[in-house]
Amino acid sequence: MSRETLGEPTDRRGGVGYASRVPDDDPSDQGVTRPARPRGTLRIGTIAGIDVLITSSWFLVAVLIAVAIGPRIEQVQPGMGVWKYVAGLVFAVLLYLSVLLHEASHAVVAQRFGYGVTSITLHFLGGMTEIDRGSRRPRHEFWIAVVGPLTSIAFGVAAIGLWFVTPDGLVRVAVEGLAGANLVIGVLNLVPGLPLDGGRVLKALVWGASGDQHRATLVAGWGGRLAALALLSWPLVQEQATGVETTLFDLVLVMVLALFLWTGATAAMAHARLRRRLPALEARPLARRTLTVPEDLPLAEAVRRAQDAHAGSIVTVTGSGAPLGIVNESSVNAMPVERRPWVAVSAVTRTLEEGLTLPAALSGEELVLAISRRPSEEYLLVEDDGSIYGVLSTADVDRAFREAAH
Template sequence: MTGRGWKLPFKLLGIPLSLDPSFALVLPLFAWLIGSQVPAYAELLTAVGLEVDGDALARGITPYLLGLTAALGLFASVVVHELGHAITARLYGVPTKGITLWFLGGVAQLEDMPRQPGAEAIVAIVGPITSGALGALFGTILGNVPMGDGASFVVAYLAITNVALAVFNLLPALPLDGGRVLRSLLALALPRERATAIAGAVSQVLAIGLGVFGFLSLNLLLMAVAFFVYNAGRAEVQMETVRRAFEGRRVRDFMSADPIVVDVGMPIDRFRALKAWKAHPCYPVVDEQERLLGVARMSEAEDAGEDTALRSVVREAEKVRADDDMEAAVRRLASSELGRFVVVDERERVVGILSKTDVVRALEAVQARM
């Protein structure tokens, strides 16, 4: 969900917007779901005094066109909600890498959470406030601007769903906005890890409750949301452990030093033999001046022919510097393809490897100290 997906060719307030591949499925699905509920919505609108001709709206492909328009409006509303978070975080000096839309809504990827006391609560609460304000705006338009039945339907739909979005996001479950508010407020009185542990426990209970309710009411979407909240809430608690273990530390404190480094001139059969000696999925490759060229994967070398030069299986390395901030490196490592970084000094010479194993070992040491 992070970094992947299709980047849209424009930025909003300097923030890139991407669509997760799941979005390709979700847009038609939502268009269809909303379209099939047009008659029900029309009845609802008539009940609150807006004369809408439900029969006309339910004819032919009209409901699905309305569904598509409403779905696009919904996703645009989600983007505005996320922009609310992003702008507030920016006021605290925290930039946003991007906003991604996926099948359960949107995510603003903040580079970090602002660390000032209570700031996370402010950044979080702005999302539901934005959605609530959008809902009120659409409601006002609906009540005051005369328009056709189709437009009334879409505007009414957006008024209702934005309010629903605000309410849902206020549930005090991490990683929803309400959960962030809860944690941030608890952290005003308690140590941050204690606050996260309590907010995490509340989240698990809520997620399970949501899942059971979704199951009993046969609501698949709700069950999916519950599953997401359960997992993402746990990940949030784990991130706190990561933070406590690595905050303010450098990569060099945790890397495995003196790794096996391969000269680019090494014959490929000798490279393959490394596996029997010390097996790694890949090895850093250096040039004559001992500067990092990239990494060679063992699997790729094994598939290559006898006369292949090692150079031709060398790929760009994912690297960090020994002086880099460890916490940031761990965050990047989580989404790295090979799960290991080559650590280099300021002259591009290899000084270590930072792998997920190193991180796990360090985290186990932290937990043992607790």
């Protein structure tokens, strides 16, 4: 409760979420509540119980692919007219199915190691696998990351073999395109820089050799930044290296990809620096002193008792002392003072649903992730024996989090 409502929140002196994306190094437990589907995405199915989503940007890239491959289709099958673009859209779907295979391999390996996978999303630049926690060990990080590029390369090699036995025509064009695209996807994703899979492979190797996950992330982040700078220089040497003249489309594509690499690497590095400060964030010192009351007590009397006890929160309990709910600060503030004597405290109490009771010993990333899994204004902190320690307010955690970041 706020200072104005019950008394100042106090310490307890004598009383009370590649390339695939993984929320870098965030630990969690199993049984994570699946978050709401992100805005701008469409769910198209599931794989091994994992939601498969596509973003609205996918439709744009599908059209671009259809236009780009149209001349090749016309060359192989003249006279198709507008149907060549329909064939191009079919190829775009097949290509992204192979991208989905790449992402599904990340997801399956992550599940084999005991991690929860929230979703697989196909977007403008490829795909992203949302895993509910960062890797616990370097070898987990290595295998979850490397399996994606290896899957793409294996798919590309298989397509090359199929190409030799496929007769001339549209099917052969599709096989040819899938072979080339998957080999490129696989090789480029092994570039040793975040946020690419190769960056996570590099991170795993440095982490395993040094034992320092923070340093490993920074090294892989710098790898991503260097890759972005190298990519920006490609248009300068493209014509000399390939004999193909650089076009405006090439320049735009390079700039988009370089920006993706730079921002992804920078975000990972910033997260690693913040993560190093998180161990100072502990639930116990942030807990508000708590008063326990029966749920049928008038609200005015509950508030009076809390103020007398200098408590920052109120918890309703049964006759035997088992906690029932947390009195919501916002609801108390919204209740007119003149009505409080006639309203039971249960009217402004949130029932202790699953996820609203947390161990008092939580700290660091575990504390932040526990709160993010089950968003609420307040949480009940309990000891190992089930006894009430205090109430943790999200506002207090946010304030401490900001202080830890500076």
